[in-house]
Amino acid sequence: MRKVIDLQPSLFCPTIDQIKFDLYSRDEIPELLMGLQAIYKDKEVREAIFELLMQLMINKTINPGKGRKGMDLWTIFILGTLRLNCNINFDKLHELANEHRTLRMMIGHGPFDDKRYPLQTIKDNVSLLTPEILAKTNKIIVDFGHKILGKKTDEPLKGSCDSFVLETDVHFPTDISICFDAVRKTLETIGTLCGTLAITGWRENQNNIRKVKIKLRKASKLKRSSSKNKEKQEQKDQQIKDAHEDYIDLSETFLDKAQETINLIDVSDYPILQATIQIQQYIDHGERQIDQIRRRVINGESIPHNEKIFSIFEEHTEWISKGKAGVPVELGKRICIVKDQYGFILHYHVMENETDDKVATPIIFETKQLFPYFISGSFDKGFHSPANQKALAEILDNVYLPRKGRLSKDAKEIEFSEDFIQARRKHSAVESSINALGNHGLDICRDHGLDGLKRYVGLAIVARNIQIIGHVIQQKELKKKRRAEKRLSLAA
Secondary structure, eight states: OOOSOOSSOOTTOOOGGGOOOOTTOOSHHHHHHHHHHHHHHSHHHHHHHHHHHTHHHHHHHHSTTSSOSSOOHHHHHHHHHHHHHTTOOHHHHHHHHHHOHHHHHHTTOOTTOOOOOOHHHHHHHHTTOOHHHHHHHHHHHHHHHHHHTTOOTTOOEEEEEEEEEEEESOOOOOHHHHHHHHHHHHHHHHHHHHHHHTOSSOTTHHHHHHHHHHHHHHHHHOOOOOOSOHHHHHHHHHHHHHHHHHHHHHHHHHHHHHHHHHHHSOOOSHHHHHHHHHHHHHHHHHHHHHHHHIIIIISOOOOOGGGOOSOSSSTTOEEEOOOBTTBOOEEEEEEEEEEETTSOEEEEEEESSOOHHHHHHHHHHHHHHHOTTEEEEEOOGGGOOHHHHHHHHHHOSEEEOOOSSSOOHHHHHHHTSHHHHHHHHHHTHHHHHHHHHHHTTTTEEOSOHHHHHHHHHHHHHHHHHHHHHHHHHHHHHHHHHHHHHHHHHHHO
16 A cells, blocks of 8 residues: 555655755755654644545555555655756656755655556656645645744734636647647657558658648748739639648548548547547547638638637637737646735635636635635735625635726725825735746646646645745754854854
């Protein structure tokens, strides 16, 4: 059975509470590890987090094919937070897990322990962490962080709420490029399946993909004529239509052939059934894109936004235009966070086709439930609506939410008050937290699927809060060390 933690570290390996760190280091790894060490040393916090990590065993029971043995749950948690906090990929994490001396001591390996973690083991086990477990873990860590800072239980919390875009790992979408993705994956996947089943007719897949790509390049390079001569304009428009027709005709030929093939395959075996389902999904994507290309280019229609998708691999990707200077569009998901006056991220929410004004009340209500002494919140104008002004006033004692448009006399009195002005000045501090999250993982999501994105966000925020705890402890210990050095120098 998988354990939470191995209580018997290897030979010459100090226990977690005995590990020493370089207090002068400015890197994020010692800060994170010091925060994890502090969590481990506090028995109440440690047991609460271990109890949550034990739920990963339930996930393993439900999904027996997910995760690999050879790694305890504490190690999974450390490596998961380290990956996001350092904003590294699994290859770098693999290297650190096997070669970083202090990190290996944190997971119970001494200098003479030759245990190594394979790359796939790390990938599979870190993916066991769920967004729900991470959200509960974050609450425990934030409460512990407040305790480290000396916050009294009944001391009020003042928060700032803002949103940002976490980009997904996708290329810039056009209907013809998305169509190519669908055709390419159809050919690759059915080629592999037919090779396994000894079905002929799919040996030239790579050559077929090149043929489609040539047609794609020809269609994508053609631009509408800027000439004022109508004849030249019509001639150029016809060239564009002809190139797109050639492209979609060839794509349609391969998709139809793939459809005929999977209709003849015996799907009595589960792996074969799964493969055919995946191929069918790619075919459906391709047929949708062909239809949209034909409507847009040949028929001159305008495709409604709600019919478009922006990636066949990350279908949850949204086209987001927040009106920022120099950033006309972002492809990803909006993330809303609530930060307190100490820098901790109290709560977060992955926004699914939602705008700021739609999530303002729910996220503040949830934050209030998690932290009853959360009494004050500041926002920007994007969160404003008359309904939000009223609902937030019922949840919080103080709401600093600027209104849009021309202000009434009463609104002017509120927004020109000294408290409101001071709160608005302090609100920009949430941008610092957003920037820090961007530097520590939340610039672009490297995990796949919506669940993977939510796990990615949860790990980044948990890791950031642990790093803040580690930074506070590091600064306290550094002050003690400098005082001791000063006393020694004076005594000498």
